Amino acid sequence: MNSLMWLIPAFPAAGFVVLGTLGRRLSRRACAVVGTGSVALSMTAAAAVAWGYLSPALPRSPTTTALWQWVQTQGFSIGFALHLDSLSLLWVLVVTGVGFLIHLYSTSFMSAYEGYGRYFAYLNLFVASMLLLVLADGLLLLYLGWEGVGLCSFLLIGFWYKEPANSRAALKAFVVTRIGDTALIIGILLLYTRLGSGNIQELLSRASSRLAPGAPLAVAAAALLLAGALGKSAQIPLQTWLPDAMAGPTPVSALIHAATMVTAGVYLIARMNVLFALAPTVRFLVAIIGAATLILAGFSAAAQRDIKRVLAYSTISQIGYMFLALGVGAWPAAAFHFLTHACFKALLFLGAGVIILNLGEEHDIFRMGGLWRRMPLVFGTFLTAALSMAAVPPLTAGFYSKDWILYWVWNSGPYGPVLWLLALLGVVLTSLYTFRLVFIVFLGPERSRPSGRPGSLLAIPLVVLAVPAALAGFLETPRHLGDIRVFSRFIAQTAAVVEPPPSMPGMGVWLILASEAASLLGILLAYGVFRRRLRAGEAAESLPRGAYLRRFWLAGWGFDWLYEQTVVRPYRLLSRAVGAEPLNWLYGGIGGLAVAVHRLLSLIQDGRIRRYAAGVALGAALILALVLVLL
Amino acid sequence: MTTVLVQYGLLLAAALFLVGLAGVLFRRNLLFTLLSLEIMLNAAGLAFVVAASRWQQPDGQVMFLIILAVSAAEAAVGLALILGIHRESGTLDSDELRRLRG
Amino acid sequence: MNGIVWISGAVAVISTLAAVTRRNAVHALLYLIVGMLGVAVVLFAFGAAFAAVLQVVIWAGAILVLFLFVMMMLNPRTEKRAAVRLRDIIGPALLTAVLVAELMVVMTVAPPQPPAAAAVQPEQVGSSLYGRYAVVVELASVLLLVGVAGAFHLGRGREKDEGR
Numbered sequence: 001m002n003s004l005m006w007l008i009p010a011f012p013a014a015g016f017v018v019l020g021t022l023g024r025r026l027s028r029r030a031c032a033v034v035g036t037g038s039v040a041l042s043m044t045a046a047a048a049v050a051w052g053y054l055s056p057a058l059p060r061s062p063t064t065t066a067l068w069q070w071v072q073t074q075g076f077s078i079g080f081a082l083h084l085d086s087l088s089l090l091w092v093l094v095v096t097g098v099g100f101l102i103h104l105y106s107t108s109f110m111s112a113y114e115g116y117g118r119y120f121a122y123l124n125l126f127v128a129s130m131l132l133l134v135l136a137d138g139l140l141l142l143y144l145g146w147e148g149v150g151l152c153s154f155l156l157i158g159f160w161y162k163e164p165a166n167s168r169a170a171l172k173a174f175v176v177t178r179i180g181d182t183a184l185i186i187g188i189l190l191l192y193t194r195l196g197s198g199n200i201q202e203l204l205s206r207a208s209s210r211l212a213p214g215a216p217l218a219v220a221a222a223a224l225l226l227a228g229a230l231g232k233s234a235q236i237p238l239q240t241w242l243p244d245a246m247a248g249p250t251p252v253s254a255l256i257h258a259a260t261m262v263t264a265g266v267y268l269i270a271r272m273n274v275l276f277a278l279a280p281t282v283r284f285l286v287a288i289i290g291a292a293t294l295i296l297a298g299f300s301a302a303a304q305r306d307i308k309r310v311l312a313y314s315t316i317s318q319i320g321y322m323f324l325a326l327g328v329g330a331w332p333a334a335a336f337h338f339l340t341h342a343c344f345k346a347l348l349f350l351g352a353g354v355i356i357l358n359l360g361e362e363h364d365i366f367r368m369g370g371l372w373r374r375m376p377l378v379f380g381t382f383l384t385a386a387l388s389m390a391a392v393p394p395l396t397a398g399f400y401s402k403d404w405i406l407y408w409v410w411n412s413g414p415y416g417p418v419l420w421l422l423a424l425l426g427v428v429l430t431s432l433y434t435f436r437l438v439f440i441v442f443l444g445p446e447r448s449r450p451s452g453r454p455g456s457l458l459a460i461p462l463v464v465l466a467v468p469a470a471l472a473g474f475l476e477t478p479r480h481l482g483d484i485r486v487f488s489r490f491i492a493q494t495a496a497v498v499e500p501p502p503s504m505p506g507m508g509v510w511l512i513l514a515s516e517a518a519s520l521l522g523i524l525l526a527y528g529v530f531r532r533r534l535r536a537g538e539a540a541e542s543l544p545r546g547a548y549l550r551r552f553w554l555a556g557w558g559f560d561w562l563y564e565q566t567v568v569r570p571y572r573l574l575s576r577a578v579g580a581e582p583l584n585w586l587y588g589g590i591g592g593l594a595v596a597v598h599r600l601l602s603l604i605q606d607g608r609i610r611r612y613a614a615g616v617a618l619g620a621a622l623i624l625a626l627v628l629v630l631l
Numbered sequence: 632m633t634t635v636l637v638q639y640g641l642l643l644a645a646a647l648f649l650v651g652l653a654g655v656l657f658r659r660n661l662l663f664t665l666l667s668l669e670i671m672l673n674a675a676g677l678a679f680v681v682a683a684s685r686w687q688q689p690d691g692q693v694m695f696l697i698i699l700a701v702s703a704a705e706a707a708v709g710l711a712l713i714l715g716i717h718r719e720s721g722t723l724d725s726d727e728l729r730r731l732r733g
Numbered sequence: 734m735n736g737i738v739w740i741s742g743a744v745a746v747i748s749t750l751a752a753v754t755r756r757n758a759v760h761a762l763l764y765l766i767v768g769m770l771g772v773a774v775v776l777f778a779f780g781a782a783f784a785a786v787l788q789v790v791i792w793a794g795a796i797l798v799l800f801l802f803v804m805m806m807l808n809p810r811t812e813k814r815a816a817v818r819l820r821d822i823i824g825p826a827l828l829t830a831v832l833v834a835e836l837m838v839v840m841t842v843a844p845p846q847p848p849a850a851a852a853v854q855p856e857q858v859g860s861s862l863y864g865r866y867a868v869v870v871e872l873a874s875v876l877l878l879v880g881v882a883g884a885f886h887l888g889r890g891r892e893k894d895e896g897r
Contacts, residue, residue: 605732606729606732607728607729607730607731607732608725608726608729609664609725610655610656610659610664610725610726610825613652613655613656614656614824614825614828617652617656617825617828617829617832618828620832621828621831621832621835624832624835624839625831625835628835628838628839628842631842636846637846638840638843638846639738639742640775640779642836642840643742643745643746643775645836645839646746646836647745647746647749647768647772649829649832649833649836650746650749650750650753651749651753652829652832653753653825653829654752654753656824656825656828656829657753657822657825658753660758662758662800662803662804662807663753663758663761665800666752666753666761666762666765666800667753669765669792669796669797669800670749670752670753670765670768673769673772673788673792676784677772677775677776680776680779680781680784681779683781683853684779684780684781684852684853685846687853688853689853689857689858689861689862690861691781692781692783692784692853692858693858693861693862693866693869695781695784695787696784696787696862696873697869697873699787699791699792700873700874700876700877701873701876702792702796703791703795703796703877703880704876704877704879704880705880706796706799706800707799707880707881707883707884708880708883708884708887710799710800710803710884710888711883711884711885711886711887711888712887713803713807714803714806714807714887714888715887715888717807723807
């Protein structure tokens with residue numbers, strides 16, 4: 001089965017090639033078939049490989065399939081090979097599975113717009129790049145996939161390029177992630193030159209054998225890799241691009257900016273967890289960034305009006321959870337949360353897409369309301385996903401994954417309880433903003449009329465995703481609730497899963513109860529505010545109290561303003577200054593100097609021959625004097 | 632022959648040269664400029680002859696002859712030009728005749 | 734002999750000075766002729782009889798007379814006694830003073846040269862002219878021819894032949 005591994009990225013890549021070259025000449029149906037079909041085939045291949053990997057008859061060890069030699073020069077050779085273990089298999093299954101559902105959804109969603117073939121071409125290229133990223137066995141190949149998804153993100157955010165704001169958003173995404181990418185490539189090259197190999201497994205084994213914990217190389221490399229991950233995964237301080245990236249089509253937001261691309265950073269850190277274990281300070285920084293981001297983004301999400309921006313900030317916040325987990329060494333928990341998050345977040349975005357479409361491109365939640373009656377399917381699936389995200393037990397995947405993270409964080413050393421407290425606050429915020437969204441959009445008086453029910457191509461993905469959004473949690477449950485360890489055993493094939501011993505025995509139950517209470521508290525708060533608004537009869541405007549805070553959170557804690565002042569403005573000034581070509585002054589100055597000297601000298605030529613004779617006499621006098629002096 | 636030292640002859644030549652130079656520098660009338668030039672040329676010729684007598688060679692006198700010929704030609708042409716200038720602009724003041732300026 | 738050289742040298746310098754400073758052009762010319770004659774005496778005293786004769790005949794007798802002719806043609810009026818502004822003469826005066834000073838320095842620094850032992854005979858000059866310097870003589874004659882032609886052309890005037 002492993003010989004089929006290369007097909008997984010190959011199918012979408014072929015789809016891209018076909019659609020890229022012939023897209024304009026193919027009919028819409030043909031484009032849809034090619035685009036969705038390639039991902040479907042990829043998913044099938046992935047399933048086959050997974051079946052081969054997981055079947056008890058065959059040895060379940062990580063395998064590598066070498067494809068060809070990418071670079072071969074003196075002293076420097078890079079292979080093009082794919083590496084499969086449980087971590088990459090998990091990501092492959094999510095990308096192909098969720099990707100296929102989103103492609104299916106897009107065939108109907110995008111039929112209202114132009115550029116159908118172009119859309120599927122880009123989307124296929126994205127899937128191919130993402131698969132390459134997670135299957136890469138070498139860091140440079142991973143970087144190839146990394147750049148590929150960045151490119152596709154740019155192309156797809158700015159898909160409707162005729163609107164200048166969309167292009168600006170695409171550019172902003174690209175530039176901000178570029179900052180991270182630069183750090184990443186420096187880190188990769190650092191590791192390559194110092195440890196002598198680009199192959200990840202080799203690199204990790206050499207690192208653990210040669211470097212002591214806290215070694216400068218490990219710290220530097222881990223820090224650089226972290227910077228790259230921050231850019232791609234939209235964590236502080238590089239998170240400003242994601243809310244604006246919602247300018248792209250909603251399925252794009254679902255696939256790229258919720259389920260897959262933004263998790264590339266999580267994948268990177270999880271994959272290189274050995275390196276991060278060797279740099280404890282950097283790893284702790286990961287946790288701190290994760291905690292800070294999840295809180296900041298949570299507040300921002302609670303203040304947004306645009307439905308997609310709420311979901312964007314919520315993505316940033318949930319990835320903050322994954323980073324927090326990675327930061328305390330809980331990379332299996334992070335991977336589990338990735339799985340559940342992909343399901344419910346994609347579902348939320350797809351549901352939002354249906355609403356937007358049916359309300360005539362309406363994004364403002366304060367113009368929606370009472371949709372539960374008219375769009376019951378959307379309401380049902382959206383509610384399932386919302387409950388999952390808010391981590392309300394017992395039938396929601398989000399509860400179990402988030403709980404695992406919280407448990408791990410609590411037990412993770414001296415700062416554990418502090419971080420746990422922050423994460424708990426995050427739980428309250430999460431359910432607060434999620435249910436604020438649910439109440440305002442679906443309950444209350446109806447403000448806009450939806451134009452119809454969603455078609456089957458839109459509805460099927462919603463339903464299909466609702467299932468794992470509810471049930472996927474049962475792959476891994478805490479000790480007190482069944483102690484299922486399917487996921488841990490699966491992921492342990494990559495590296496051993498070492499859960500920290502409980503710092504306070506018996507706290508387990510209390511922790512679970514605390515997180516339950518927190519999520520319910522959030523829902524209650526959301527409901528309370530909602531009721532107050534209903535009673536006051538206020539339609540769109542926010543409550544006057546705390547308006548300043550609300551505006552601050554709405555603007556994402558002012559990061560955009562900060563960057564505008566400190567980075568963008570000086571850069572623009574600098575480019576304008578350089579654009580005036582200051583070096584030309586040097587050359588122009590030489591010319592100007594020549595002209596000035598000329599003007600000076602031409603004063604001597606006034607046409608008076610007596611003066612000229614006097615000049616000659618002067619010269620003679622000088623030369624004579626010289627001769628006399630020298631002799 | 633004289634027992635005057637050669638350098639006094641050269642001194643005389645230099646003095647005459649300076650006088651001629653002063654005339655060129657101080658006088659505005661073009662005729663006087665030309666006249667002063669003749670003085671300078673004469674002084675140079677004198678210097679040549681004096682030097683020749685020091686070295687007992689005829690070359691200095693040959694040079695004197697050449698200077699003479701040159702001076703004659705130059706005076707002729709120069710005076711013709713002065714006639715022309717006088718016809719054109721009516722003045723011989725070199726400070727007035729300034730059209731050839733940079 | 735020495736005294737004659739001194740006297741005629743002084744006469745030459747004084748009359749040349751006078752020539753340069755006169756306001757009347759004809760007066761200046763006459764003074765200059767005298768100066769030339771003085772120089773001729775000095776030349777003879779240094780043994781260059783041929784040069785002395787040339788000086789008198791050609792310098793004083795041809796060139797300066799030519800000047801005289803032209804002056805009479807131009808009929809220059811006596812220059813008005815314009816106020817001599819210090820600004821006008823300060824530059825040339827300074828220069829001249831500097832040159833005179835340098836001359837003095839040269840005179841004191843240079844070692845004394847012995848006087849001429851014997852006169853250079855005209856025969857020597859003649860054979861040198863037509864021997865070693867024959868080409869120079871030819872060139873000088875060409876120069877004179879050019880001078881004649883040029884003076885003729887330039888002095889002719891425009892009204893008769895335009896552009897000829």
